[in-house]
Amino acid sequence: MKNILITGGAGFIGSHVVRLFVTKYPDYHIFNLDKLTYAGNLENLSDIDNSPNYTFLKGDIVDGIFLNDIFTKYQFDAVVHLAAESHVDRSITNPLEFIKTNIVGTVELLNVARTHWGDKLSDKRFYHISTDEVYGSLGETGLFEERTPYDPRSPYSSSKASSDHLVRAYFHTYNMPVVISNCSNNYGSHQFPEKLIPLFINNIKNNKPLPVYGKGENIRDWLWVNDHAVAIDLIFHQGKNGETYNIGGHNEWTNIDLIKELCKIMDERLGRDAGTSEKLITYVKDRAGHDARYAIDATKIKDELGWIPSITFEEGLRNTVDWYLQNESWLNRVTSGDYQNYYENQYQER
Numbered sequence: 001m002k003n004i005l006i007t008g009g010a011g012f013i014g015s016h017v018v019r020l021f022v023t024k025y026p027d028y029h030i031f032n033l034d035k036l037t038y039a040g041n042l043e044n045l046s047d048i049d050n051s052p053n054y055t056f057l058k059g060d061i062v063d064g065i066f067l068n069d070i071f072t073k074y075q076f077d078a079v080v081h082l083a084a085e086s087h088v089d090r091s092i093t094n095p096l097e098f099i100k101t102n103i104v105g106t107v108e109l110l111n112v113a114r115t116h117w118g119d120k121l122s123d124k125r126f127y128h129i130s131t132d133e134v135y136g137s138l139g140e141t142g143l144f145e146e147r148t149p150y151d152p153r154s155p156y157s158s159s160k161a162s163s164d165h166l167v168r169a170y171f172h173t174y175n176m177p178v179v180i181s182n183c184s185n186n187y188g189s190h191q192f193p194e195k196l197i198p199l200f201i202n203n204i205k206n207n208k209p210l211p212v213y214g215k216g217e218n219i220r221d222w223l224w225v226n227d228h229a230v231a232i233d234l235i236f237h238q239g240k241n242g243e244t245y246n247i248g249g250h251n252e253w254t255n256i257d258l259i260k261e262l263c264k265i266m267d268e269r270l271g272r273d274a275g276t277s278e279k280l281i282t283y284v285k286d287r288a289g290h291d292a293r294y295a296i297d298a299t300k301i302k303d304e305l306g307w308i309p310s311i312t313f314e315e316g317l318r319n320t321v322d323w324y325l326q327n328e329s330w331l332n333r334v335t336s337g338d339y340q341n342y343y344e345n346q347y348q349e350r
């Protein structure tokens with residue numbers, strides 16, 4: 001039996017990783033440590049929360065005393081670290097929260113793992129989940145490779161870049177058994193509806209304007225969240241210490257093309273006339289420092305670990321739309337209360 005600490009497991013990607021590990025590995029006990037910020041939601045795991053090999057721990061990764069207590073009590077063999085402040089727009093409004101959680105929180109976790117593991121590192125693992133945004137912004141050509149120099153532009157990506165550097169520093173300085181992956185934009189079920197795809201699904205459903213930043217020409221490389229979780233499982237078990245793996249879908253879309261595709265699917269699913277949802281598109285003031293293009297070269301993980309995405313974007317997007325339409329109560333609950341204030345502040349001036 002291994003005790004595995006997954007941080008941020010009540011969030012979007014973390015909940016998919018927790019579910020995969022709890023159901024696939026009955027010999028692991030999965031501990032999900034989450035602060036339950038606006039982005040964390042235990043309802044995301046209601047299907048597995050009675051599993052005998054699953055325990056939820058509410059706490060803050062910035063709290064070193066709390067981390068020490070749970071390490072002492074549960075003697076974790078490994079950490080899969082996803083907890084983070086993850087939304088670029090929020091990082092522009094409030095950078096400090098990103099510094100605390102993403103940088104200080106990561107170092108607190110590294111320190112406590114190092115203290116408890118000591119020299120007995122052979123069967124230990126500290127897996128840090130990161131983003132392709134650390135590499136900065138691409139021009140019309142080229143792809144992010146594992147060796148691409150870091151060039152983060154937003155407070156979010158800068159805080160993630162900083163945490164990546166620190167994780168690598170602990171590998172070189174203290175021999176910590178770390179592995180890192182940098183993934184492109186995820187989409188799928190259980191994503192908080194302030195990120196592009198769930199926000200726009202919710203707005204289309206409610207006939208609200210679709211606020212496209214700038215000209216909608218920015219490009220993102222989209223990956224189905226379940227495929228990210230499978231890649232995380234592979235890297236956790238087969239990745240090499242000290243290595244970085246880029247994960248991406250080879251699936252680049254300009255925002256405006258993606259939004260039009262989404263509008264088309266929503267018209268079909270809601271039984272609306274073709275072209276109805278597109279009329280909601282509204283061009284608004286651009287995001288400050290808006291990165292032009294992200295695109296991942298995922299050759300290394302394909303060649304070394306045999307990972308490729310399992311479904312096409314067209315299938316994944318349809319599955320995703322269906323999930324949000326079938327889980328109206330989830331969507332209604334997460335968009336009540338504070339969400340309304342966030343929405344008004346974020347979009348009133350645009």
Ligand code: NAD
Pocket residue numbers: 007008009010011012013014033034035036037038039040041059060061062081082083084085086087101105129130131132160182183184185186187192
């Ligand atoms: P999310 O915002 O949906 O979830 C983050 C989770 O972390 C939430 O449950 C939140 O409550 C928890 N959390 C935040 N601060 C915490 C703290 N101080 N202590 C404990 N828990 C805390 O994020 P996500 O989209 O699921 O991203 C997860 C990870 O994957 C992040 O590290 C992010 O940088 C990375 N990532 C995300 C994407 C993407 O497209 N969403 C792509 C690549 C990498």
Ligand code: TYD
Pocket residue numbers: 087088089185194195196197199211212213214218219220255287
């Ligand atoms: P987002 O989902 O916030 O992810 P990231 O900024 O980490 O890539 O945004 C995806 C793209 O969609 C990004 O180019 C910004 C754009 N966008 C809009 O045009 N309007 C919106 O309301 C949001 C939230 C994002």
